[in-house]
Amino acid sequence: MTADRPRAGAGFFKGHGLGNDYLVFPFGDRWAASPEAVRAICDRWRGVGADGVVLHSPPEDRPFRLRMFNPDGSEFERSGNGLRVFAAYAASRSWVAGEGFAVEVGGDRIRMRVEQRLGGGGYDVSVEMGRASLDPADAGLAPGWEERPLAHPSEGKLDCTLVSVGNPHCVVFTDDPSEAALSRLGPFLTAHEAFPAGVNVQLVRPVSRGCVEIAIWERGVGRTRASGTSSCAAAVAAAGRGVVDHGDVEVRMEGGTLQVSVSPELEVVLRGPVWEVARGRLSDGFLDALGSATPERGPPGLPSAGSRSSANKT
Secondary structure (H helix, E strand, O other): OOOOOOEEOOEEEEEEEOOEEEEEEEEOOOEEOOHHHHHHHHOOOOOOOOOOEEEEOOOOOOOEEEEEEOOOOOEEOOOHHHHHHHHHHHHHOOOOOOOOEEEEEOOEEEEEEEEEEEOOOEEEEEEEEEEOEOOOOOOOOOOOOOOOOOEEOOOEEOOEEEEEOOOEEEEEEOOOOOHHHHHHHHHHHHOOOOOOOOOEEEEEEEEEOOEEEEEEEEOOOEEEOOOHHHHHHHHHHHHHHOOOOOEEEEEEEOOEEEEEEEOOOOEEEEEEEEEEEEEEEOOHHHHHHHHOOEOOOEOOOOOOHHHOOOOOOO
């Protein structure tokens, strides 16, 4: 349904956190954030290309109000990297400096801080992600599955911990967080009947008392090089299992490393670099095509849902 989808302006900011890239647009009147339009804009060959879209309210509105969309057009609760890309954008416009500031997204209020500016258009950004939950129901587990094991046809019973950090995660502890294992387990779990709304999947291998390695498969995206909320979920699950200590946890991914602080009460803070990539404006012709999109075909001359490029996102 698109009736409640916001409209956005034509100008955009593009940034990434460890290769997980987002386009930031202001609320406006140039295009409606329908699933078809979001898919077209995120397409890496026929659109601008991104792992997601963040829409924001005007800078005079505080706290900032945000809406976030996956490259398949679906709306989701929050993204740690998407939040941090927005913080970099706000800092680049001098809307925020070193002080903390708040945003509202997915029904929650979240505080962030630009800790410092780095060279080359980089920003060191921290996000207070709030209190995580290890209650399976909070992670979207369907009633009746509480006592049933999650098992893969060829892998057998999976060693899973379910976590909510404002969005749902299924953390699988394994000695094999390989590309092949992720390709088997990621799409299987994210579409599993135990998770009616879908779930983000992480394969996690503890490295030390303060470090884990993860591989990521996100709902609405697929295989992902980096993810902020996935890093948080992995650190929370590992701390809950007692395989890492509470406090600072280094989370290593294909795209790089993020720092996650997990308190004994499961209060979570995410920190790491984000980088500005580009600023631009959607052309009038592209906007016209977005305006004539249909659910069946998408915008004329632009990709339909069936032909969307596979994102390499989180």
